[in-house]
Amino acid sequence: MSARILDGKAVAARIIEQLAQQTERLTQAGKRPPALAVVLVGEDPASAIYVRSKKQDCAKSGIRSISHELPASTSQEALLALVHSLNADPEVDGILVQLPLPAHIDADAITAAIDPAKDVDGFHSYNIGRLAQKMPTLRPCTPKGMMTLLAETGENLVGKDAVVVGASNIVGRPMALELLMARCTVTICHSATHDLPAKVRGADIVVAAVGRPQFVKGDWIKPGAIVLDVGINRLDDDRITGDIEYEVARERASWITPVPGGVGPMTRASLMENTFIAAGHTL
Numbered sequence: 240m241s242a243r244i245l246d247g248k249a250v251a252a253r254i255i256e257q258l259a260q261q262t263e264r265l266t267q268a269g270k271r272p273p274a275l276a277v278v279l280v281g282e283d284p285a286s287a288i289y290v291r292s293k294k295q296d297c298a299k300s301g302i303r304s305i306s307h308e309l310p311a312s313t314s315q316e317a318l319l320a321l322v323h324s325l326n327a328d329p330e331v332d333g334i335l336v337q338l339p340l341p342a343h344i345d346a347d348a349i350t351a352a353i354d355p356a357k358d359v360d361g362f363h364s365y366n367i368g369r370l371a372q373k374m375p376t377l378r379p380c381t382p383k384g385m386m387t388l389l390a391e392t393g394e395n396l397v398g399k400d401a402v403v404v405g406a407s408n409i410v411g412r413p414m415a416l417e418l419l420m421a422r423c424t425v426t427i428c429h430s431a432t433h434d435l436p437a438k439v440r441g442a443d444i445v446v447a448a449v450g451r452p453q454f455v456k457g458d459w460i461k462p463g464a465i466v467l468d469v470g471i472n473r474l475d476d477d478r479i480t481g482d483i484e485y486e487v488a489r490e491r492a493s494w495i496t497p498v499p500g501g502v503g504p505m506t507r508a509s510l511m512e513n514t515f516i517a518a519g520h521t522l
């Protein structure tokens with residue numbers, strides 16, 4: 240079998256087109272468009288690329304993007320003050336502080352300072368707690384985007400065995416919570432997991448979010464499994480590759496996301512959706 244491709248780029252473009260139509264209706268009704276504040280500290284080249292593409296997505300969606308680009312030397316106090324002013328600003332619906340932050344800044348303290356109602360990343364403990372209690376509010380963008388892709392397959396997820404490789408606060412853990420809410424049986428693997436190949440071999444759904452190129456081998460994939468690759472690993476020649484041995488995995492999987500063009504664009508589309516939700520609109 241050769242897998243069908245889960246085309247995140249195409250699905251994301253469709254979502255953004257629908258949001259653009261919604262913004263058009265809002266503005267025709269005399270309302271202002273949703274507004275997203277994006278905060279970038281320092282000059283990390285990958286972060287600068289991501290922030291640029293988020294601004295392009297805002298432009299396509301009709302969302303107003305408000306950019307704050309601060310030097311790497313910015314103090315924790317100054318960044319906290321900016322977050323507090325964005326929290327208090329009625330013209331700002333969503334706040335995203337691009338990660339990673341410089342080492343002298345406590346990223347957890349910044350995440351905690353963002354008003355949960357404006358936390359379009361869905362990283363605040365309130366929003367994670369709500370997801371854990373099956374009452375999601377603003378949902379983390381990468382897992383949310385993957386759930387949209389799973390819905391695209393048309394497969395019934397109930398009772399499927401899902402394995403999430405990676406347990407970070409921003410991807411692996413919230414993805415496990417999403418899959419649990421969808422009534423999958425979920426196994427979360429991390430760097431202390433014994434016999435990872437055996438775990439993956441049992442999975443109907445595999446999510447790889449490790450950050451190591453080709454880490455999940457194609458021959459671990461159960462025939463017919465759905466395979467979602469979150470990894471973004473930049474190679475020496477500047478191309479990017481995922482965490483899954485794609486060419487082998489695609490011969491076994493029923494559905495698979497490519498890198499690039501899979502999960503990444505869905506993260507950004509989910510961010511645009513969350514900005515609408517934070518602005519008080521239903522999708």
Ligand SMILES: NC(=O)C1=CN([C@@H]2O[C@H](COP(=O)(O)OP(=O)(O)OC[C@H]3O[C@@H](n4cnc5c(N)ncnc54)[C@H](OP(=O)(O)O)[C@@H]3O)[C@@H](O)[C@H]2O)C=CC1
Nearest residue numbers: 381405406407410429430448449450469470471502503506
């Ligand atoms: N496409 C997208 O939209 C996004 C892509 N990414 C990409 O996804 C990848 C993961 O990101 P992120 O979650 O932030 O990464 P982190 O580095 O925060 O987490 C990596 C996870 O992988 C686990 N891990 C590391 N080594 C192993 C191993 N040998 N066996 C099993 N598990 C292991 C770690 O385990 P432990 O917990 O024990 O340390 C950890 O839980 C990166 O490539 C990143 O660039 C990230 C965000 C969005």
Ligand SMILES: Nc1nc(=O)c2c([nH]1)NC[C@@H]1CN(c3ccc(C(=O)N[C@@H](CCC(=O)O)C(=O)O)cc3)C=[N+]21
Nearest residue numbers: 335336337338339360471479499500501503504506507
């Ligand atoms: N506060 C915060 N929120 C985030 O959501 C966040 C963050 N910080 N820091 C970094 C990670 C990473 N991340 C990606 C988003 C989109 C792509 C993406 O669009 N990728 C494209 C192209 C990538 C390329 O060509 O470089 C693709 O996979 O096709 C990738 C990675 C969001 N993150």
Ligand SMILES: [Mg+2]
Nearest residue numbers: 360379380381
């Ligand atoms: Mg996000």
